[in-house]
């Protein structure tokens with residue numbers, strides 16, 4: 783009986799050890815490793831164009847672009863951005879949120895805002 787109690791106690795200690803380690807994953811311990819948002823080196827070619835080609839141009843390109851809006855060239859993106867429509871679409875303000883499947887990460891929206899605020903350069 784005593785042995786059983788001891789082994790149960792050992793098992794309990796083990797269990798607590800495992801449960802307490804559950805959240806010890808890299809992401810939780812070092813959020814900056816995976817959640818860095820580069821807000822200083824935002825350029826059209828490195829930051830903005832990839833965001834749009836990865837999330838938008840599947841619908842917004844070519845002659846049959848959704849909503850009549852193509853987001854494949856700098857000049858068309860610049861036009862949509864300067865009218866305010868780009869940010870409105872990314873935030874769902876007054877128009878359906880884009881992408882339709884759900885908002886982009888806050889980081890990406892912030893990067894688009896930064897690029898617009900800096901003058902929408904073709905850099």
Ligand code: HEC
Nearest residue numbers: 837838840841848849851862867868871877878880881882
């Ligand atoms: C799955 C297809 C799809 C994807 C992906 C998509 N869109 Fe759209 N988008 C549409 C459709 C369809 C409309 C037209 C909606 C309407 O007029 O009701 C639209 C409309 C728009 C408009 C015009 C809004 C208006 O009412 O004038 C903008 C701006 C826009 N999208 C930007 C984006 C951006 C930026 C992305 C990527 C972050 C994106 N879209 C991703 C399908 C898509």
